Amino acid sequence: xxxxxxxxxxxxxxxxxxxxxxxxxxxxxxxxxxxxxxxxxxxxxxxxxxxxxxxxxxxxxxxxxxxxxxxxxxxxxxxxxxxxxxxxxxxxxxxxxxxxxxxxxxxxxxxxxxxxxxxxxxxxxxxxxxxxxxxxxxxxxxxxxxxxxxxxxxxxxxxxxxxxxxxxxxxxxxxxxxxxxxxxxxxxxxxxxxxxxxxxxxxxxxxxxxxxxxxxxxxxxxxxxxxxxxxxxxxxxxxxxxxxxxxxxxxxxxxxxxxxxxxxxxxxxxxxxxxxxxxxxxxxxxxxxxxxxxxxxxxxxxxxxxxxxxxxxxxxxxxxxxx
Numbered sequence: 469x470x471x472x473x474x475x476x477x478x479x480x481x482x483x484x485x486x487x488x489x490x491x492x493x494x495x496x497x498x499x500x501x502x503x504x505x506x507x508x509x510x511x512x513x514x515x516x517x518x519x520x521x522x523x524x525x526x527x528x529x530x531x532x533x534x535x536x537x538x539x540x541x542x543x544x545x546x547x548x549x550x551x552x553x554x555x556x557x558x559x560x561x562x563x564x565x566x567x568x569x570x571x572x573x574x575x576x577x578x579x580x581x582x583x584x585x586x587x588x589x590x591x592x593x594x595x596x597x598x599x600x601x602x603x604x605x606x607x608x609x610x611x612x613x614x615x616x617x618x619x620x621x622x623x624x625x626x627x628x629x630x631x632x633x634x635x636x637x638x639x640x641x642x643x644x645x646x647x648x649x650x651x652x653x654x655x656x657x658x659x660x661x662x663x664x665x666x667x668x669x670x671x672x673x674x675x676x677x678x679x680x681x682x683x684x685x686x687x688x689x690x691x692x693x694x695x696x697x698x699x700x701x702x703x704x705x706x707x708x709x710x711x712x713x714x715x716x717x718x719x720x721x722x723x724x725x726x727x728x729x730x731x732x733x734x735x736x737x738x739x740x741x742x743x744x745x746x747x748x749x750x751x752x753x754x755x756x757x758x759x760x761x762x763x764x765x766x767x768x769x770x771x772x773x774x775x776x777x778x779x780x781x782x783x784x785x786x787x788x789x790x791x
Contacts, residue, residue, distance in 0.1 A: 477519040488526030497575030499540035505531025513574040516737035520758030537664035546665040554580035568599040578606035586627025599769040600634045605646045622648040638753040642732040644711035653708040659685040
């Protein structure tokens with residue numbers, strides 16, 4: 469997953485943290501944050517979500533490495549390690565926040581949010597103030613979560629979500645990160661590189677090979693030797709080519725535009741998503757998520773249930789030590 473370059477949009481209507489009814493904790497995508505990021509203002513893709521929210525909301529950025537091996541820094545930590553640190557940071561932010569909390573994530577940030585939701589679902593984490601989640605281009609979007617899309621997240625279905633917990637997925641039909649074809653070769657790339665870091669190739673290479681040989685990749689049951697498989701693989705290669713081109717940026721060279729199908733992963737703030745889904749009005753993905761959050765605030769989100777502590781109750785030692 470390449471680093472994203474999405475200009476930040478300034479929020480106009482948000483309340484001050486002490487006066488807000490709902491706090492939005494935002495976790496950005498690969499390259500949008502860093503391990504020493506102490507900013508509080510939401511930046512990058514998700515700034516286009518919070519800029520559309522009304523005065524009932526306050527928003528706060530959750531900094532974490534946002535690294536995918538050599539992206540954005542050559543010697544960066546692996547995606548898996550980056551996500552683990554993000555989970556610690558987000559869990560700590562939840563514990564520090566009074567009142568209802570909505571979690572939003574973009575790309576790798578969705579994986580961070582999904583890990584926290586998974587901990588809520590299993591009971592490892594108790595946080596009654598977490599009231600809703602919005603996910604823009606979730607690499608672990610479950611198949612069937614959006615009837616309009618045939619694929620699912622490139623990294624698989626991800627951890628469970630608490631029963632009856634409100635989640636909104638925002639997904640571009642041509643974004644392979646959240647809508648990869650079911651047997652996409654790009655899934656193999658995601659599986660093989662989750663632990664990649666150039667700091668320690670000697671450890672990563674055998675682990676990736678072991679995952680492949682041990683049938684731990686998503687496509688393990690869809691791959692075999694034989695002429696029928698080879699014929700299917702020709703189609704899969706063509707599909708993967710289209711998916712990769714959709715992810716790569718559009719390019720302008722000598723006055724001509726190339727790869728017009730590109731930049732799908734960074735189109736959520738600029739391109740009307742509803743038009744692509746044959747709806748009658750035009751909103752970007754970020755605007756759709758902001759609209760959904762405001763509906764949740766009006767009809768669904770309530771103050772956390774009373775108790776000795778209305779903040780997050782952290783049962784796991786792992787989470788209670790996060791900071």
